[in-house]
Amino acid sequence: MLAPQRTAPAPMPAPPARSADATPAAARRPDGRESAIALALGLVLGFAALTGLAEGALLAFTRLYLHRLTHVTSRVFWMAPVTYAALFAVLALPFALAGVRRPRGWWLQALVALLAFLSAYSVLQLATGLYPWARDLLAAGVAIRLATFASRFRPRLRRLVPRAGLALAALVVLLGIGSTLAARIRERRMLASLPAARAGAPNVLLLIWDTVRASSLSLYGYARPTTPVLERFASRGVTFEQAISTAPWTLPSHAGMFTGRWAHELSAGWRTPLDDRYPTLAEVLADNGYATSGFVANTHYTTAESGLARGMAHYEGFGSSPGDFLMSTALGRRLAWDRLLRTRIGSFDIPGRKNAASIDDEFLRWLDARPAGRPFFAFLNYYDAHEPYLPPAPYDTRFRSTTVPRKPLMWQAWKMTAPEVRGERDAYDGSIAYLDARLGSLLQALRGRGLLDNTIVVVVADHGEEFGEHGVFTHGNSLYLPSLHVPLVVVGPGAAAGARVAAPVTLRDLPATVLDLAGIRRSPFPGQSLARFWAPGAAAADGPLVAEVGQASGLPAFYPVAVGDMRSVFAGGYHLILDGDGRQELYDIRRDPAEARNLLPARGVRP
Numbered sequence: 001m002l003a004p005q006r007t008a009p010a011p012m013p014a015p016p017a018r019s020a021d022a023t024p025a026a027a028r029r030p031d032g033r034e035s036a037i038a039l040a041l042g043l044v045l046g047f048a049a050l051t052g053l054a055e056g057a058l059l060a061f062t063r064l065y066l067h068r069l070t071h072v073t074s075r076v077f078w079m080a081p082v083t084y085a086a087l088f089a090v091l092a093l094p095f096a097l098a099g100v101r102r103p104r105g106w107w108l109q110a111l112v113a114l115l116a117f118l119s120a121y122s123v124l125q126l127a128t129g130l131y132p133w134a135r136d137l138l139a140a141g142v143a144i145r146l147a148t149f150a151s152r153f154r155p156r157l158r159r160l161v162p163r164a165g166l167a168l169a170a171l172v173v174l175l176g177i178g179s180t181l182a183a184r185i186r187e188r189r190m191l192a193s194l195p196a197a198r199a200g201a202p203n204v205l206l207l208i209w210d211t212v213r214a215s216s217l218s219l220y221g222y223a224r225p226t227t228p229v230l231e232r233f234a235s236r237g238v239t240f241e242q243a244i245s246t247a248p249w250t251l252p253s254h255a256g257m258f259t260g261r262w263a264h265e266l267s268a269g270w271r272t273p274l275d276d277r278y279p280t281l282a283e284v285l286a287d288n289g290y291a292t293s294g295f296v297a298n299t300h301y302t303t304a305e306s307g308l309a310r311g312m313a314h315y316e317g318f319g320s321s322p323g324d325f326l327m328s329t330a331l332g333r334r335l336a337w338d339r340l341l342r343t344r345i346g347s348f349d350i351p352g353r354k355n356a357a358s359i360d361d362e363f364l365r366w367l368d369a370r371p372a373g374r375p376f377f378a379f380l381n382y383y384d385a386h387e388p389y390l391p392p393a394p395y396d397t398r399f400r401s402t403t404v405p406r407k408p409l410m411w412q413a414w415k416m417t418a419p420e421v422r423g424e425r426d427a428y429d430g431s432i433a434y435l436d437a438r439l440g441s442l443l444q445a446l447r448g449r450g451l452l453d454n455t456i457v458v459v460v461a462d463h464g465e466e467f468g469e470h471g472v473f474t475h476g477n478s479l480y481l482p483s484l485h486v487p488l489v490v491v492g493p494g495a496a497a498g499a500r501v502a503a504p505v506t507l508r509d510l511p512a513t514v515l516d517l518a519g520i521r522r523s524p525f526p527g528q529s530l531a532r533f534w535a536p537g538a539a540a541a542d543g544p545l546v547a548e549v550g551q552a553s554g555l556p557a558f559y560p561v562a563v564g565d566m567r568s569v570f571a572g573g574y575h576l577i578l579d580g581d582g583r584q585e586l587y588d589i590r591r592d593p594a595e596a597r598n599l600l601p602a603r604g605v606r607p
């Protein structure tokens with residue numbers, strides 16, 4: 001006899017799910033493949049958003065509460081998540097495919113471990129106080145814990161992670177749109193609130209060639225024809241033969257040109273931005289009805305976070321190139337600054353570095369869209385002559401004089417051979433020639449718009465560069481003339497055509513000069529107008545000029561700035577340098593412009 005057949009077997013109660021692999025119901029779902037992909041995507045979006053947002057929050061804390069420079073774009077909140085999402089998606093693909101084949105397999109724990117490690121490793125790059133091995137260990141610990149967690153709560157993750165990932169991605173998109181709109185609204189409001197400008201007020205164009213020393217310009221007698229365009233242009237205005245920057249590096253020098261202050265008066269330092277204690281040139285010009293703007297290629301020390309954007313209605317620093325996305329992430333910066341990696345793959349340029357053509361394009365786009373009927377003030381920072389010196393063709397080979405392989409990263413440059421140094425100088429000269437050619441294009445563009453004749457154009461550098469003349473390289477390392485003597489040309493209404501000023505002048509006087517030429521009588525800047533050097537019958541007697549640099553870390557002990565703060569004074573044709581260790585050097589720079597003979601040898605001279 002057959003046993004009575006059950007027609008409707010009672011469903012088995014689902015066992016309490018402690019682990020996904022012990023949950024047959026979940027594994028038997030027909031949508032296992034789709035859910036593996038959705039889960040992987042959710043993990044990618046979630047980890048990318050959390051990593052980028054965590055980095056953004058730490059950087060905002062550093063800049064806004066610790067008042068320290070971060071050297072990272074303020075758009076990190078959306079650019080970093082986007083970059084991480086792209087990277088994580090590529091890395092997650094093989095895991096997701098494994099999940100499609102075997103939804104219950106090891107892929108989930110492995111993927112969580114990988115993404116958790118990369119996220120923690122990246123965010124911990126911002127914890128500068130930790131030893132690298134401690135960072136790595138901590139990241140590994142986080143990865144193991146989260147992988148274990150994923151294994152235990154697999155069914156819940158399957159439900160929650162795709163939704164959470166999408167929600168975080170939506171938050172990132174909203175942050176991106178919101179911050180872009182906020183910047184546009186701020187610019188419009190600022191332009192709408194400007195007072196009327198004086199009729200016929202001249203425009204002001206401040207062109208700063210970062211890291212260009214005067215002695216490498218044919219304008220100043222250099223044998224190579226590096227600046228034919230500037231030579232022609234300078235003949236229409238005033239050339240200063242002894243312009244001295246207030247500091248041998250970017251931020252305090254720019255800040256001095258914007259505020260008329262010596263470096264020791266300013267908050268601007270290696271790690272600190274310019275604060276709002278003193279008014280800036282842009283603020284004063286905006287108060288006089290100018291549409292103000294800045295376009296900068298030096299993203300280390302001149303972007304908005306540096307404090308130099310104060311008073312600018314429009315300011316462009318970091319761009320949106322793949323390199324900018326890479327550099328928005330801590331992981332990308334970690335890789336990008338790795339000397340061994342860069343050398344191995346032969347990639348020496350700074351990712352995202354804008355060349356002079358890009359800066360000009362940004363400026364001209366803004367110029368054509370600016371409010372009609374207003375004079376403009378535009379500040380353009382060009383970074384092409386900063387190391388690594390990588391001018392575009394044909395300037396890369398224009399002055400090549402050696403066939404030895406180059407060392408563009410200038411790593412331990414003091415160990416370079418003479419031909420290697422020559423190779424770097426050749427490329428540096430090529431970079432200056434490129435800047436000069438771009439100057440010609442820019443002037444042509446202004447002329448074509450009918451703007452050039454009523455524009456005060458200032459061509460200047462923030463500081464120079466050293467190629468071992470005193471045993472040191474690049475800049476910010478000493479106060480010798482190659483670091484401080486910069487080109488300065490002023491052309492436009494009020495500037496005497498063809499004048500050459502031989503007296504030493506300081507860049508600190510630039511804001512007072514600009515206001516003077518623009519016809520703005522009330523100047524809050526402490527310097528004096530340089531027009532006193534070319535105005536008929538004007539006395540050109542001057543007080544001493546000062547240059548300063550704070551102690552810098554990470555340099556060899558024989559670098560003058562490695563042991564302490566430095567100051568130097570120019571007076572009566574002499575240059576007195578006070579070294580960080582208390583030693584003094586004195587040079588007669590009229591007879592000895594190379595500063596080869598220290599007149600105070602008893603007090604110590606550098607080898």
Ligand SMILES: [Zn+2]
Nearest residue numbers: 210211250462
């Ligand atoms: Zn600079």
